[in-house]
Amino acid sequence: MSKLQRAGRTIGFFTFQYRSALHRAxxxxxxxxxxxxxxxxxxxxQELSLSAAELLRLSGLNTLYFTHLDENQxxxxxxxxxxxxxxxxxxxxxxxxxxxxxxxxxxxxxADTERRERKLVQAHGPLDFVFRHEQPAIxxxxxxxxxxxxxxxxxxxxSLSSARGRKFLAELAQCDDPDCHATLSTLHxxxxxxxxxxxxxxxxxxxxxxxxxxxxxxxxxxxxxxIKAIIDAAGENGVRMIDRGSGDSVAxxxxxxxxxxxxxxxxxxxxxxxxxxxARLSAGWRLRNINTVAGRIRKPxxxx
Numbered sequence: 001m002s003k004l005q006r007a008g009r010t011i012g013f014f015t016f017q018y019r020s021a022l023h024r025a026x027x028x029x030x031x032x033x034x035x036x037x038x039x040x041x042x043x044x045x046q047e048l049s050l051s052a053a054e055l056l057r058l059s060g061l062n063t064l065y066f067t068h069l070d071e072n073q074x075x076x077x078x079x080x081x082x083x084x085x086x087x088x089x090x091x092x093x094x095x096x097x098x099x100x101x102x103x104x105x106x107x108x109x110x111a112d113t114e115r116r117e118r119k120l121v122q123a124h125g126p127l128d129f130v131f132r133h134e135q136p137a138i139x140x141x142x143x144x145x146x147x148x149x150x151x152x153x154x155x156x157x158x159s160l161s162s163a164r165g166r167k168f169l170a171e172l173a174q175c176d177d178p179d180c181h182a183t184l185s186t187l188h189x190x191x192x193x194x195x196x197x198x199x200x201x202x203x204x205x206x207x208x209x210x211x212x213x214x215x216x217x218x219x220x221x222x223x224x225x226x227i228k229a230i231i232d233a234a235g236e237n238g239v240r241m242i243d244r245g246s247g248d249s250v251a252x253x254x255x256x257x258x259x260x261x262x263x264x265x266x267x268x269x270x271x272x273x274x275x276x277x278x279a280r281l282s283a284g285w286r287l288r289n290i291n292t293v294a295g296r297i298r299k300p301x302x303x304x
Contacts, residue, residue, distance in 0.1 A: 029059070030064065056269050080263030086247070087256035095233070116221050124191075128187070140169065147210055
């Protein structure tokens with residue numbers, strides 16, 4: 001972490017990490033938390049303005065690759081490329097007011113959600129929703145196992161494959177800081193597990209992080225019902241907004257009330273290290289794109 005000071009006064013903080021000892025020696029940084037982080041940027045007084053090169057110099061870095069730079073960071077003079085949308089669900093007046101407005105905006109979606117909830121209750125029993133488990137170890141272990149199975153089933157990169165990452169979530173689950181703490185939620189219908197979510201609470205904002213659902217409950221739209229349960233219980237749990245992170249899938253659009261953008265890129269100071277690192281990143285991106293395209297092209301006899 002780099003602490004920014006002027007005239008002996010701290011005016012901002014910039015957090016980052018090194019991927020390896022070699023990157024540390026070369027001054028190559030990345031966003032704190034790596035792929036587990038949904039936000040990246042500078043925490044500072046509003047009037048602060050500086051260039052990316054100046055920030056790198058103050059932090060002792062030669063170059064830094066990043067994603068998830070919120071568009072508001074441009075107010076500090078920091079920017080990137082390839083904007084990606086992010087969606088939020090805002091309900092400052094509570095869950096009932098949110099559903100009243102949603103019903104007026106999209107009557108079909110709201111009615112379908114309520115219908116699926118009724119069918120789930122009829123088939124499996126009354127809903128039991130826990131917003132935050134006080135003893136989350138067992139529920140977190142079950143969530144991680146289910147999430148990794150989902151990654152494998154859908155062919156998505158397993159962001160929880162690292163023992164270090166799983167240990168980090170376990171430690172975070174025990175954090176009870178009033179300003180920022182982990183929240184592990186579960187939804188059951190009778191004795192049947194429907195879905196879970198592990199995320200972070202900051203103030204009145206719930207950062208939606210690791211949701212996972214019972215694939216056997218697919219016909220009931222379990223992901224939708226978990227979010228509905230969170231919104232319905234928002235008043236008693238102090239939630240006024242759900243930040244869905246990056247991406248604008250249909251499932252996210254169904255609930256969204258606000259949109260913003262994230263940026264990505266590479267910041268460099270003049271010199272060979274930054275140029276060589278960017279060239280290596282570009283080569284890696286091209287290779288991944290080639291592999292992605294190749295994986296989608298099947299021979300006729302392999303198609304289903």
